Amino acid sequence: MPQQVPRLIAVFVVALAALIGARMALVPDTFGDLGHYRAAAVDSITAHPKKYAGHAECSLCHGPIAEQRLTSNHRTVTCEVCHGPAAQHTTAPMDIKPTAPRERGLCPLCHSYNPSRPTGFPQIDEVAHNPLTPCITCHDPHAPEPPEVPEECSACHGQIARQKAVSHHTNLQCTVCHEAREEHKVNPRANRPSKPVQRSFCGVCHAQDDLSGERIPQIDLRSHGEPYMCWQCHYPHRPESG
Amino acid sequence: MTVPEQPETVTEGERATDGAVDRRQFLTEALNVAAGAAPLVILGVVRIPAAGAQEAAGAVDQDEHNYAMGIDVNKCIGCARCVVACKTENDVPDDPEFFNTWIERYVIRPNGEVEVDSPNGGIDGFPPLDEETDLRRSFFVPKLCNHCASPPCVQVCPVGATFTTVDGVVLVDDEYCIGCRYCIQACPYGARWMHPEKHVAAKCTFCYHRVVDGLVPACVEVCPTGARIFGEVERLATPLARFMRFNDVQVLKPHLNTRPKAYYANLDGEVR
Numbered sequence: 001m002p003q004q005v006p007r008l009i010a011v012f013v014v015a016l017a018a019l020i021g022a023r024m025a026l027v028p029d030t031f032g033d034l035g036h037y038r039a040a041a042v043d044s045i046t047a048h049p050k051k052y053a054g055h056a057e058c059s060l061c062h063g064p065i066a067e068q069r070l071t072s073n074h075r076t077v078t079c080e081v082c083h084g085p086a087a088q089h090t091t092a093p094m095d096i097k098p099t100a101p102r103e104r105g106l107c108p109l110c111h112s113y114n115p116s117r118p119t120g121f122p123q124i125d126e127v128a129h130n131p132l133t134p135c136i137t138c139h140d141p142h143a144p145e146p147p148e149v150p151e152e153c154s155a156c157h158g159q160i161a162r163q164k165a166v167s168h169h170t171n172l173q174c175t176v177c178h179e180a181r182e183e184h185k186v187n188p189r190a191n192r193p194s195k196p197v198q199r200s201f202c203g204v205c206h207a208q209d210d211l212s213g214e215r216i217p218q219i220d221l222r223s224h225g226e227p228y229m230c231w232q233c234h235y236p237h238r239p240e241s242g
Numbered sequence: 243m244t245v246p247e248q249p250e251t252v253t254e255g256e257r258a259t260d261g262a263v264d265r266r267q268f269l270t271e272a273l274n275v276a277a278g279a280a281p282l283v284i285l286g287v288v289r290i291p292a293a294g295a296q297e298a299a300g301a302v303d304q305d306e307h308n309y310a311m312g313i314d315v316n317k318c319i320g321c322a323r324c325v326v327a328c329k330t331e332n333d334v335p336d337d338p339e340f341f342n343t344w345i346e347r348y349v350i351r352p353n354g355e356v357e358v359d360s361p362n363g364g365i366d367g368f369p370p371l372d373e374e375t376d377l378r379r380s381f382f383v384p385k386l387c388n389h390c391a392s393p394p395c396v397q398v399c400p401v402g403a404t405f406t407t408v409d410g411v412v413l414v415d416d417e418y419c420i421g422c423r424y425c426i427q428a429c430p431y432g433a434r435w436m437h438p439e440k441h442v443a444a445k446c447t448f449c450y451h452r453v454v455d456g457l458v459p460a461c462v463e464v465c466p467t468g469a470r471i472f473g474e475v476e477r478l479a480t481p482l483a484r485f486m487r488f489n490d491v492q493v494l495k496p497h498l499n500t501r502p503k504a505y506y507a508n509l510d511g512e513v514r
Contacts, residue, residue, distance in 0.1 A: 026303070028418065031402065034407075035405060035406070036405065037402045037403070037404075037415060037418075038402075038415050038417075038418055041405075041413065041415035041417065041418065042407060044417070045413055045447060046450060046454050047451065048332070049451075049452040050331070050451060050455075050457070051330050051331045052327060052330075052331055052452075052457075052463050052464070053454075054463055055463070065432055073465075076467060077466040077469050080463065080464060081323050081464045082468055109322075109367070110466060111320045114368065115380055115384055116316060116318045116320055116348075117320060118318070118319065119285075121319055204373070218466070220416075
Protein backbone atom coordinates (compact mmCIF):
# COMPACT_ATOMS: atom_id res chain seq x y z
CA MET A 1 0.00 0.00 0.00
CA PRO A 2 1.44 3.39 -0.91
CA GLN A 3 2.26 5.54 2.04
CA GLN A 4 -0.22 8.26 1.15
CA VAL A 5 -3.29 6.05 1.47
CA PRO A 6 -3.22 5.45 5.23
CA ARG A 7 -2.59 9.18 5.72
CA LEU A 8 -5.44 10.04 3.47
CA ILE A 9 -7.66 7.59 5.32
CA ALA A 10 -6.60 9.16 8.61
CA VAL A 11 -7.49 12.60 7.31
CA PHE A 12 -10.86 11.33 6.17
CA VAL A 13 -11.58 9.66 9.50
CA VAL A 14 -10.72 12.82 11.40
CA ALA A 15 -12.84 14.94 9.07
CA LEU A 16 -15.70 12.50 9.37
CA ALA A 17 -15.47 12.51 13.15
CA ALA A 18 -15.41 16.30 13.18
CA LEU A 19 -18.44 16.42 10.90
CA ILE A 20 -20.41 13.98 13.01
CA GLY A 21 -19.37 15.79 16.16
CA ALA A 22 -20.33 19.16 14.75
CA ARG A 23 -23.65 17.82 13.57
CA MET A 24 -24.48 16.32 16.91
CA ALA A 25 -23.60 19.56 18.63
CA LEU A 26 -25.38 21.86 16.19
CA VAL A 27 -28.54 20.05 15.12
CA PRO A 28 -31.08 20.31 17.90
CA ASP A 29 -33.02 17.39 19.34
CA THR A 30 -36.08 16.28 17.41
CA PHE A 31 -34.93 18.17 14.31
CA GLY A 32 -36.07 16.21 11.29
CA ASP A 33 -38.42 13.90 13.13
CA LEU A 34 -41.36 15.28 11.17
CA GLY A 35 -39.72 17.35 8.49
CA HIS A 36 -37.04 19.98 8.11
CA TYR A 37 -37.79 21.49 11.52
CA ARG A 38 -37.75 20.82 15.24
CA ALA A 39 -40.72 18.59 16.04
CA ALA A 40 -40.65 19.86 19.62
CA ALA A 41 -41.52 23.36 18.34
CA VAL A 42 -45.03 22.16 17.53
CA ASP A 43 -45.55 21.10 21.13
CA SER A 44 -44.39 24.41 22.53
CA ILE A 45 -46.67 26.27 20.11
CA THR A 46 -49.71 24.17 20.98
CA ALA A 47 -48.96 24.69 24.68
CA HIS A 48 -49.77 28.41 24.30
CA PRO A 49 -52.58 29.24 26.75
CA LYS A 50 -56.01 30.02 25.32
CA LYS A 51 -57.64 33.32 26.23
CA TYR A 52 -60.95 32.89 24.39
CA ALA A 53 -62.98 29.94 25.61
CA GLY A 54 -65.33 29.74 22.65
CA HIS A 55 -69.09 30.29 22.75
CA ALA A 56 -69.98 26.63 23.27
CA GLU A 57 -68.32 26.84 26.67
CA CYS A 58 -70.50 29.72 27.92
CA SER A 59 -73.77 27.92 27.30
CA LEU A 60 -72.82 25.29 29.90
CA CYS A 61 -73.47 27.75 32.72
CA HIS A 62 -75.38 30.60 31.06
CA GLY A 63 -77.99 28.46 29.33
CA PRO A 64 -80.86 30.95 29.18
CA ILE A 65 -78.76 33.82 27.79
CA ALA A 66 -77.08 31.54 25.28
CA GLU A 67 -80.43 30.21 24.09
CA GLN A 68 -81.92 33.67 23.85
CA ARG A 69 -79.00 34.83 21.74
CA LEU A 70 -79.24 31.85 19.40
CA THR A 71 -82.62 32.87 18.04
CA SER A 72 -82.02 36.62 18.09
CA ASN A 73 -80.57 39.12 15.67
CA HIS A 74 -77.26 38.65 17.48
CA ARG A 75 -77.13 34.91 16.82
CA THR A 76 -73.89 35.34 14.89
CA VAL A 77 -72.34 37.63 17.52
CA THR A 78 -70.58 35.39 20.03
CA CYS A 79 -70.38 36.13 23.76
CA GLU A 80 -66.71 37.02 23.95
CA VAL A 81 -66.97 39.70 21.26
CA CYS A 82 -68.71 41.88 23.83
CA HIS A 83 -67.52 40.39 27.11
CA GLY A 84 -63.89 39.96 26.14
CA PRO A 85 -61.72 36.85 26.48
CA ALA A 86 -63.21 34.68 29.24
CA ALA A 87 -61.27 31.42 29.30
CA GLN A 88 -60.07 32.12 32.83
CA HIS A 89 -63.63 32.85 33.90
CA THR A 90 -64.78 29.42 32.80
CA THR A 91 -62.34 27.71 35.17
CA ALA A 92 -62.85 30.10 38.09
CA PRO A 93 -66.27 31.65 37.45
CA MET A 94 -66.72 33.35 40.82
CA ASP A 95 -63.20 34.74 41.10
CA ILE A 96 -62.61 36.07 37.62
CA LYS A 97 -65.63 37.67 36.01
CA PRO A 98 -65.73 39.19 32.55
CA THR A 99 -66.88 42.77 32.26
CA ALA A 100 -70.32 43.62 30.92
CA PRO A 101 -69.92 46.65 28.65
CA ARG A 102 -72.92 48.77 29.56
CA GLU A 103 -71.79 52.11 28.05
CA ARG A 104 -72.65 53.43 24.61
CA GLY A 105 -69.15 52.79 23.31
CA LEU A 106 -69.48 49.11 22.48
CA CYS A 107 -72.35 48.88 20.01
CA PRO A 108 -71.23 51.60 17.57
CA LEU A 109 -68.08 49.57 16.87
CA CYS A 110 -70.34 47.56 14.64
CA HIS A 111 -73.42 49.70 14.15
CA SER A 112 -72.25 53.26 13.47
CA TYR A 113 -72.87 54.34 9.90
CA ASN A 114 -69.94 53.75 7.59
CA PRO A 115 -70.23 53.87 3.79
CA SER A 116 -67.73 51.03 3.43
CA ARG A 117 -70.02 48.60 5.26
CA PRO A 118 -72.02 46.15 3.17
CA THR A 119 -75.52 46.99 1.97
CA GLY A 120 -78.23 46.08 4.42
CA PHE A 121 -76.14 45.91 7.58
CA PRO A 122 -78.13 47.76 10.27
CA GLN A 123 -76.39 51.07 10.95
CA ILE A 124 -77.23 54.18 12.89
CA ASP A 125 -75.88 57.69 13.11
CA GLU A 126 -74.21 57.44 16.50
CA VAL A 127 -74.47 61.16 17.17
CA ALA A 128 -78.12 61.54 16.27
CA HIS A 129 -79.55 58.20 17.37
CA ASN A 130 -81.00 58.76 20.87
CA PRO A 131 -77.87 60.44 22.23
CA LEU A 132 -76.61 60.22 25.82
CA THR A 133 -78.69 57.14 26.61
CA PRO A 134 -76.97 53.76 26.84
CA CYS A 135 -78.04 51.56 23.96
CA ILE A 136 -79.12 48.79 26.34
CA THR A 137 -81.90 50.91 27.82
CA CYS A 138 -83.81 50.37 24.59
CA HIS A 139 -82.16 47.29 23.05
CA ASP A 140 -81.47 43.98 24.83
CA PRO A 141 -77.83 43.19 23.98
CA HIS A 142 -78.57 39.46 23.91
CA ALA A 143 -81.64 39.80 21.72
CA PRO A 144 -81.77 43.22 20.05
CA GLU A 145 -84.83 44.02 18.01
CA PRO A 146 -85.13 46.60 15.30
CA PRO A 147 -88.06 48.19 17.13
CA GLU A 148 -89.90 48.81 13.90
CA VAL A 149 -89.54 48.32 10.20
CA PRO A 150 -87.70 51.30 8.69
CA GLU A 151 -89.73 53.56 6.42
CA GLU A 152 -87.03 54.98 4.20
CA CYS A 153 -85.07 53.10 1.57
CA SER A 154 -82.05 55.07 2.78
CA ALA A 155 -82.03 53.19 6.11
CA CYS A 156 -80.38 50.30 4.29
CA HIS A 157 -79.24 51.86 1.02
CA GLY A 158 -77.52 54.88 2.57
CA GLN A 159 -74.77 55.09 0.02
CA ILE A 160 -77.10 55.04 -3.00
CA ALA A 161 -79.42 57.56 -1.38
CA ARG A 162 -76.51 59.91 -0.66
CA GLN A 163 -75.27 59.72 -4.23
CA LYS A 164 -78.68 60.30 -5.69
CA ALA A 165 -79.19 63.29 -3.39
CA VAL A 166 -76.44 65.22 -5.16
CA SER A 167 -77.25 64.02 -8.67
CA HIS A 168 -79.47 65.17 -11.50
CA HIS A 169 -81.93 62.51 -10.42
CA THR A 170 -82.29 63.91 -6.93
CA ASN A 171 -85.99 64.54 -7.34
CA LEU A 172 -86.82 61.06 -8.58
CA GLN A 173 -88.15 58.76 -5.85
CA CYS A 174 -86.54 55.33 -5.72
CA THR A 175 -89.91 53.85 -6.48
CA VAL A 176 -90.06 55.61 -9.86
CA CYS A 177 -87.50 53.11 -11.08
CA HIS A 178 -87.87 50.24 -8.59
CA GLU A 179 -91.07 48.52 -7.63
CA ALA A 180 -90.47 47.49 -4.04
CA ARG A 181 -93.03 45.58 -2.06
CA GLU A 182 -93.30 46.25 1.69
CA GLU A 183 -91.90 42.76 2.37
CA HIS A 184 -88.58 43.86 0.89
CA LYS A 185 -87.99 45.96 4.01
CA VAL A 186 -88.59 42.98 6.28
CA ASN A 187 -86.86 40.25 4.31
CA PRO A 188 -84.89 42.05 1.63
CA ARG A 189 -83.11 39.25 -0.15
CA ALA A 190 -86.19 37.07 -0.52
CA ASN A 191 -88.27 39.93 -1.93
CA ARG A 192 -86.10 41.76 -4.38
CA PRO A 193 -87.46 44.95 -5.95
CA SER A 194 -87.60 45.25 -9.70
CA LYS A 195 -84.94 47.01 -11.75
CA PRO A 196 -85.41 48.63 -15.15
CA VAL A 197 -84.70 46.16 -17.94
CA GLN A 198 -85.24 48.11 -21.16
CA ARG A 199 -83.80 51.24 -22.75
CA SER A 200 -87.29 52.46 -23.30
CA PHE A 201 -87.67 52.79 -19.54
CA CYS A 202 -85.33 55.79 -19.45
CA GLY A 203 -86.79 56.91 -22.73
CA VAL A 204 -90.06 57.67 -20.96
CA CYS A 205 -88.44 60.90 -19.81
CA HIS A 206 -85.40 61.27 -22.04
CA ALA A 207 -86.59 60.36 -25.55
CA GLN A 208 -86.79 63.23 -28.02
CA ASP A 209 -90.47 62.69 -28.64
CA ASP A 210 -91.27 62.91 -24.94
CA LEU A 211 -93.59 65.86 -24.54
CA SER A 212 -93.70 66.12 -20.75
CA GLY A 213 -92.64 69.73 -21.10
CA GLU A 214 -90.16 69.64 -18.21
CA ARG A 215 -86.60 70.73 -18.86
CA ILE A 216 -85.26 67.25 -19.25
CA PRO A 217 -82.16 66.69 -21.39
CA GLN A 218 -83.14 64.57 -24.34
CA ILE A 219 -81.49 62.09 -26.66
CA ASP A 220 -82.43 60.10 -29.73
CA LEU A 221 -83.52 56.84 -28.19
CA ARG A 222 -83.01 54.84 -31.40
CA SER A 223 -79.37 55.81 -31.95
CA HIS A 224 -77.93 57.15 -28.69
CA GLY A 225 -75.64 54.61 -27.06
CA GLU A 226 -77.02 51.70 -29.08
CA PRO A 227 -76.96 48.74 -28.48
CA TYR A 228 -76.12 49.10 -24.78
CA MET A 229 -78.46 49.58 -21.87
CA CYS A 230 -78.43 53.16 -20.64
CA TRP A 231 -77.04 52.10 -17.24
CA GLN A 232 -74.06 50.44 -18.84
CA CYS A 233 -72.75 53.97 -19.44
CA HIS A 234 -74.70 56.20 -17.03
CA TYR A 235 -74.84 55.25 -13.36
CA PRO A 236 -78.60 55.65 -12.79
CA HIS A 237 -78.20 56.92 -9.24
CA ARG A 238 -75.81 59.62 -10.33
CA PRO A 239 -76.09 60.06 -14.06
CA GLU A 240 -73.50 62.24 -15.71
CA SER A 241 -73.16 63.30 -19.29
CA GLY A 242 -69.82 63.67 -20.95
CA MET B 243 -33.94 -0.15 -3.53
CA THR B 244 -37.44 0.72 -4.73
CA VAL B 245 -38.70 4.19 -5.29
CA PRO B 246 -41.24 5.03 -2.60
CA GLU B 247 -44.77 5.19 -3.93
CA GLN B 248 -45.57 8.72 -5.01
CA PRO B 249 -48.32 10.38 -3.04
CA GLU B 250 -51.14 11.84 -5.15
CA THR B 251 -50.07 15.11 -6.67
CA VAL B 252 -52.03 18.34 -6.71
CA THR B 253 -55.44 17.84 -8.17
CA GLU B 254 -56.96 21.23 -8.78
CA GLY B 255 -54.71 24.04 -9.98
CA GLU B 256 -54.50 26.54 -7.17
CA ARG B 257 -55.84 24.39 -4.40
CA ALA B 258 -53.42 22.95 -1.94
CA THR B 259 -53.08 19.32 -0.98
CA ASP B 260 -50.76 17.78 1.49
CA GLY B 261 -50.15 15.04 -1.00
CA ALA B 262 -47.91 17.19 -3.19
CA VAL B 263 -44.25 16.32 -3.40
CA ASP B 264 -42.12 19.32 -2.65
CA ARG B 265 -38.60 19.87 -3.86
CA ARG B 266 -36.92 18.95 -0.61
CA GLN B 267 -38.82 15.71 -0.39
CA PHE B 268 -38.02 14.88 -3.96
CA LEU B 269 -34.33 15.53 -3.50
CA THR B 270 -34.25 13.62 -0.26
CA GLU B 271 -35.76 10.59 -1.83
CA ALA B 272 -33.72 10.83 -4.98
CA LEU B 273 -30.61 10.87 -2.82
CA ASN B 274 -31.83 7.93 -0.83
CA VAL B 275 -32.20 5.95 -3.97
CA ALA B 276 -28.92 7.04 -5.44
CA ALA B 277 -26.03 4.67 -5.10
CA GLY B 278 -23.64 5.59 -2.37
CA ALA B 279 -26.35 7.21 -0.33
CA ALA B 280 -25.71 4.93 2.61
CA PRO B 281 -22.84 6.89 4.15
CA LEU B 282 -24.87 10.06 3.92
CA VAL B 283 -27.69 8.33 5.72
CA ILE B 284 -25.36 7.11 8.43
CA LEU B 285 -23.99 10.59 8.78
CA GLY B 286 -27.44 11.93 9.30
CA VAL B 287 -27.04 14.40 6.47
CA VAL B 288 -30.07 12.79 4.89
CA ARG B 289 -32.75 11.32 7.03
CA ILE B 290 -34.93 8.43 6.12
CA PRO B 291 -38.34 9.62 7.21
CA ALA B 292 -39.49 7.92 10.39
CA ALA B 293 -42.69 5.93 10.22
CA GLY B 294 -45.75 8.18 10.35
CA ALA B 295 -43.68 11.24 9.64
CA GLN B 296 -44.70 14.08 7.37
CA GLU B 297 -43.32 12.65 4.17
CA ALA B 298 -45.45 9.56 4.48
CA ALA B 299 -48.51 11.31 5.81
CA GLY B 300 -50.07 12.40 2.54
CA ALA B 301 -49.92 8.92 1.09
CA VAL B 302 -50.75 6.85 4.11
CA ASP B 303 -53.14 8.75 6.30
CA GLN B 304 -55.79 10.45 4.22
CA ASP B 305 -57.50 11.56 7.40
CA GLU B 306 -54.86 14.17 8.12
CA HIS B 307 -56.16 17.71 8.14
CA ASN B 308 -55.37 20.48 5.73
CA TYR B 309 -56.45 23.72 7.34
CA ALA B 310 -57.43 26.85 5.46
CA MET B 311 -59.56 29.96 5.81
CA GLY B 312 -62.36 31.46 3.75
CA ILE B 313 -63.17 35.17 3.79
CA ASP B 314 -66.39 36.65 2.47
CA VAL B 315 -65.57 40.26 1.67
CA ASN B 316 -69.26 41.07 1.27
CA LYS B 317 -69.90 40.27 4.91
CA CYS B 318 -67.03 42.18 6.52
CA ILE B 319 -68.26 45.25 8.43
CA GLY B 320 -64.76 46.41 9.37
CA CYS B 321 -65.38 46.29 13.14
CA ALA B 322 -61.87 44.81 13.63
CA ARG B 323 -62.96 42.66 16.55
CA CYS B 324 -60.87 39.94 14.91
CA VAL B 325 -57.76 42.11 15.12
CA VAL B 326 -58.37 42.74 18.82
CA ALA B 327 -59.08 39.07 19.54
CA CYS B 328 -55.99 37.98 17.65
CA LYS B 329 -53.74 40.38 19.54
CA THR B 330 -55.17 39.22 22.85
CA GLU B 331 -55.12 35.52 22.12
CA ASN B 332 -51.59 35.50 20.73
CA ASP B 333 -49.94 38.14 22.95
CA VAL B 334 -49.18 40.35 19.96
CA PRO B 335 -47.72 43.68 21.17
CA ASP B 336 -50.18 46.59 21.11
CA ASP B 337 -47.97 48.78 18.93
CA PRO B 338 -49.62 49.72 15.65
CA GLU B 339 -47.03 48.00 13.51
CA PHE B 340 -47.47 44.41 14.68
CA PHE B 341 -50.38 42.42 13.31
CA ASN B 342 -51.09 38.80 12.54
CA THR B 343 -54.33 39.93 10.92
CA TRP B 344 -55.58 43.39 10.00
CA ILE B 345 -58.42 45.08 8.13
CA GLU B 346 -57.84 47.17 5.03
CA ARG B 347 -60.36 49.70 3.79
CA TYR B 348 -60.53 50.09 0.03
CA VAL B 349 -61.97 53.30 -1.37
CA ILE B 350 -62.50 53.53 -5.09
CA ARG B 351 -63.10 57.03 -6.42
CA PRO B 352 -65.24 57.84 -9.44
CA ASN B 353 -62.13 58.31 -11.57
CA GLY B 354 -60.97 54.80 -10.66
CA GLU B 355 -58.33 55.89 -8.19
CA VAL B 356 -57.85 53.34 -5.40
CA GLU B 357 -57.05 54.31 -1.82
CA VAL B 358 -56.21 51.73 0.83
CA ASP B 359 -55.80 52.43 4.52
CA SER B 360 -55.60 50.42 7.72
CA PRO B 361 -54.99 52.76 10.66
CA ASN B 362 -53.88 50.61 13.60
CA GLY B 363 -55.21 47.59 11.74
CA GLY B 364 -58.72 49.02 12.01
CA ILE B 365 -58.91 48.63 15.79
CA ASP B 366 -59.77 52.28 16.44
CA GLY B 367 -62.18 52.52 13.51
CA PHE B 368 -61.61 54.27 10.21
CA PRO B 369 -61.54 58.05 9.75
CA PRO B 370 -64.63 59.38 7.97
CA LEU B 371 -64.26 59.73 4.22
CA ASP B 372 -63.68 63.36 3.30
CA GLU B 373 -66.01 63.47 0.32
CA GLU B 374 -68.43 60.70 0.89
CA THR B 375 -70.46 61.33 -2.22
CA ASP B 376 -67.28 61.27 -4.24
CA LEU B 377 -67.12 57.52 -4.05
CA ARG B 378 -67.64 54.75 -6.54
CA ARG B 379 -67.47 51.91 -4.07
CA SER B 380 -65.81 51.03 -0.81
CA PHE B 381 -65.40 47.88 1.27
CA PHE B 382 -63.25 46.17 3.86
CA VAL B 383 -60.78 43.35 3.25
CA PRO B 384 -59.42 41.27 6.14
CA LYS B 385 -55.82 40.21 5.59
CA LEU B 386 -53.69 37.58 7.29
CA CYS B 387 -51.01 34.97 6.59
CA ASN B 388 -52.21 32.90 3.65
CA HIS B 389 -50.61 29.70 4.94
CA CYS B 390 -49.41 29.03 1.43
CA ALA B 391 -48.97 25.47 0.26
CA SER B 392 -45.73 26.60 -1.40
CA PRO B 393 -44.57 29.13 1.16
CA PRO B 394 -41.66 31.36 0.06
CA CYS B 395 -40.93 32.16 3.71
CA VAL B 396 -40.23 28.53 4.50
CA GLN B 397 -38.04 28.16 1.46
CA VAL B 398 -35.77 31.05 2.40
CA CYS B 399 -35.32 30.17 6.06
CA PRO B 400 -31.62 29.28 6.43
CA VAL B 401 -32.03 27.17 9.56
CA GLY B 402 -35.41 25.45 9.27
CA ALA B 403 -37.03 27.59 11.96
CA THR B 404 -40.17 28.16 9.94
CA PHE B 405 -42.05 25.21 8.60
CA THR B 406 -45.33 23.75 7.46
CA THR B 407 -46.99 21.30 9.83
CA VAL B 408 -48.46 18.02 8.62
CA ASP B 409 -51.86 19.70 8.56
CA GLY B 410 -50.82 22.63 6.41
CA VAL B 411 -50.20 25.40 8.93
CA VAL B 412 -47.09 27.57 8.56
CA LEU B 413 -45.43 28.14 11.93
CA VAL B 414 -42.29 29.71 13.40
CA ASP B 415 -40.04 27.95 15.91
CA ASP B 416 -39.39 30.71 18.44
CA GLU B 417 -36.45 28.97 20.06
CA TYR B 418 -34.65 28.16 16.85
CA CYS B 419 -35.25 31.33 14.82
CA ILE B 420 -32.09 33.42 14.45
CA GLY B 421 -33.95 36.64 13.57
CA CYS B 422 -32.37 37.13 10.16
CA ARG B 423 -35.60 38.56 8.64
CA TYR B 424 -35.25 36.72 5.34
CA CYS B 425 -38.77 35.34 5.71
CA ILE B 426 -40.18 38.81 6.39
CA GLN B 427 -38.66 39.98 3.12
CA ALA B 428 -39.83 36.91 1.26
CA CYS B 429 -43.50 37.07 2.25
CA PRO B 430 -45.42 38.70 -0.61
CA TYR B 431 -48.40 39.35 1.67
CA GLY B 432 -46.57 41.32 4.36
CA ALA B 433 -47.86 38.89 6.93
CA ARG B 434 -44.72 38.54 9.03
CA TRP B 435 -43.16 40.89 11.53
CA MET B 436 -40.22 41.03 13.89
CA HIS B 437 -41.11 40.50 17.52
CA PRO B 438 -39.70 43.52 19.36
CA GLU B 439 -38.83 41.62 22.55
CA LYS B 440 -38.17 38.09 21.42
CA HIS B 441 -36.29 39.22 18.27
CA VAL B 442 -37.74 36.39 16.24
CA ALA B 443 -40.06 36.39 13.26
CA ALA B 444 -43.72 36.20 14.22
CA LYS B 445 -46.91 35.55 12.30
CA CYS B 446 -50.43 34.15 12.32
CA THR B 447 -50.54 30.54 13.53
CA PHE B 448 -54.20 29.92 12.60
CA CYS B 449 -54.33 29.77 16.41
CA TYR B 450 -52.78 26.33 16.14
CA HIS B 451 -53.05 25.91 19.91
CA ARG B 452 -56.84 26.28 19.63
CA VAL B 453 -57.26 24.31 16.45
CA VAL B 454 -55.59 21.17 17.79
CA ASP B 455 -58.20 21.22 20.56
CA GLY B 456 -61.10 21.50 18.15
CA LEU B 457 -61.69 25.25 18.62
CA VAL B 458 -61.70 27.76 15.79
CA PRO B 459 -59.09 30.57 15.60
CA ALA B 460 -59.87 33.55 17.82
CA CYS B 461 -60.62 35.82 14.85
CA VAL B 462 -63.20 33.36 13.56
CA GLU B 463 -64.71 32.96 17.02
CA VAL B 464 -65.44 36.67 17.35
CA CYS B 465 -66.37 37.57 13.77
CA PRO B 466 -69.93 38.87 14.19
CA THR B 467 -71.10 38.37 10.63
CA GLY B 468 -69.50 35.07 9.67
CA ALA B 469 -67.17 36.79 7.24
CA ARG B 470 -64.38 34.44 8.28
CA ILE B 471 -64.83 30.73 7.77
CA PHE B 472 -62.37 28.20 9.12
CA GLY B 473 -62.15 24.63 7.93
CA GLU B 474 -60.28 22.28 5.72
CA VAL B 475 -59.63 22.04 2.03
CA GLU B 476 -60.70 18.93 0.22
CA ARG B 477 -62.67 17.55 3.09
CA LEU B 478 -66.38 17.16 2.66
CA ALA B 479 -68.82 18.84 4.97
CA THR B 480 -66.78 21.50 6.68
CA PRO B 481 -68.10 25.05 6.55
CA LEU B 482 -65.14 25.95 4.37
CA ALA B 483 -65.86 23.22 1.84
CA ARG B 484 -69.40 24.49 1.53
CA PHE B 485 -68.17 28.08 1.26
CA MET B 486 -65.83 27.10 -1.56
CA ARG B 487 -68.48 25.16 -3.38
CA PHE B 488 -71.02 27.96 -3.36
CA ASN B 489 -68.72 30.90 -3.98
CA ASP B 490 -66.44 31.84 -6.77
CA VAL B 491 -63.31 31.95 -4.62
CA GLN B 492 -60.09 33.74 -5.42
CA VAL B 493 -56.67 33.99 -3.81
CA LEU B 494 -54.36 36.97 -3.49
CA LYS B 495 -51.47 37.30 -5.96
CA PRO B 496 -52.12 33.96 -7.68
CA HIS B 497 -49.40 34.72 -10.27
CA LEU B 498 -46.73 34.18 -7.62
CA ASN B 499 -47.60 30.49 -7.43
CA THR B 500 -47.47 30.45 -3.67
CA ARG B 501 -50.73 28.49 -3.62
CA PRO B 502 -52.28 30.53 -0.81
CA LYS B 503 -54.90 29.02 1.47
CA ALA B 504 -56.82 32.15 2.35
CA TYR B 505 -59.73 31.92 -0.04
CA TYR B 506 -61.65 35.14 -0.76
CA ALA B 507 -65.21 35.37 -2.01
CA ASN B 508 -66.63 38.48 -3.66
CA LEU B 509 -63.18 39.95 -3.99
CA ASP B 510 -63.03 43.18 -5.94
CA GLY B 511 -60.63 43.27 -8.86
CA GLU B 512 -58.76 46.17 -7.27
CA VAL B 513 -57.63 44.19 -4.22
CA ARG B 514 -53.94 43.41 -4.08
